Amino acid sequence: MKNLGLVLSIILLAGILVACGDNASGNTTTLNEDKIVVGVTAGPHEQIVEAAAEVAAENGLEVELKVFSDYVLPNTALSEGDLDVNSYQHEPFLDQFNDDHGTDLVPVGKTILNPMGVYSETYESMDDLPDGATFGLPNDPTNGGRALFILEEAGIISLEEGKKETASIHDVIDNPKNLEFIELDAAQIPKQLSEVDAAAINTNFALGAGINPKEDSILLESTNSPYVNFIVVRAENENDLAVEKFIEAYQSDEVKAFIEEEFQGSVIPSWDE
Template sequence: MNSENSPVSSRSSSLRFVTFVLALALLVVACNRSKGGSQPGTLRVGASAVPHAEILEFAKPLLAKEGVTLQVRTFDDYVQPNLALADGSLDANFFQHTPYLDEFQKSRPLGIVASTKVHIEPMAVYSKRHKAIAEIERGETIAIPNDPSNSGRALKLLEKAGLLKLDPAAGVRATVRDVKDNPKDLRIKELDAAQLPRVLSDVGAAVLNANYALQAGLSAAKDGLAVEDKDGPYANILAVLPAEQNNADYQKLQRVLTSVEVRSFIEKKYGGAVIPAF
């Protein structure tokens, strides 16, 4: 029998082929996650345009002094930055708080972990029709974000403003089903967070995340009819895959984003609409 055509030889050839394919796949993954070399290194970070990308742009020259080139990619939604991080298109992202990340990964267990706390964006109630919460009329529509972590947060703010009462057992995960008292018979409309500034003229009021409020020229400190407390679990974070946490370039980014220079920038740039969390 010709040894080249033996079952043992075929199995050996198949094993070599599988090994080659696996090695090639690992090489592709490594290339996808490449930092561009350590001299200097490169970090690709996804962010919401305001204030996250603005903070990162300020941090760029500070990070360059540490030998790291920062590439900022902006997103206008709360889904794609996590998907891009998981598939290796990004090295980190900066747009969300930990409750949102935890809720997101209930349906998409991507293995992303929360890292450094950078700032807090107080959520607020805004209106183009009214100048005070008390002016909101019976039967009006109040728009809130539709993602679970931020909708619960918005409902808690409406409760703080005295517009409704929630089931105490609901906590931060409250939904519209947990509204137990609605004395003005308000209609709560849930929309994508990015759409809320566009509907302000069509509703009695809306509860906006600070990044979208800032993009619309609004500030919680100046324009908010009711503003959430500054404490709580909603600090905006750097998020990363576990394998990157000990990366030297990433650790430099963490240090820069919690530096005295970045703190001063946030305080001067946003005048209380965004607050350092470090």
């Protein structure tokens, strides 16, 4: 009987410890209400979150910034818990990342539109591009598709029906100028612009290379683009107070004024759209 009592006591104690363990684990998923770690890509996203951090500090939220030089690592770091939030991507890219990596990252607040532009060191308009011109575009699926979407919207090419935002170069069904598409690393396209007749460049990389989208592009993405950027978190944290505080700071009048003054139309606040 003593042995039976001992066994029952051990089982009961184990059950209590497991319950406590589950409780503790649940608590660790909630973000600190007073500090948040935010990942961004270098350039406009970095500058804007720095401005948002100043607003957040006034409301008792400390923002620690981590800056990345590519598009994949901020999501990897977020999914692994090294970040609490990131701010750098549009929803088609996020959806593709979740599909490819089995992650559950969710958009929680609109930020900005970085209108992708087409640039050329040789030609002053898309009409000037000769037959068979070489055209550089990002080699990642979402931004490559975005570049093709812009070309179709401008009447330069036609894409297969149903492939608008997810198109690849293999989905081009009409190409009157016989453009030769060359897929390149998005971050390197500004350095390789002289090697092609024209190229589509993401705004953060264009600005980083001293290229002004509004003034220097020969074609600029329209403001009705589906590629608005978002603040992104792990699904378990989407209703956390720290996240709400950060969104409020980002979408403040102070940050909107900073964007409009700093970027003069090259970056567009999109949370009121």
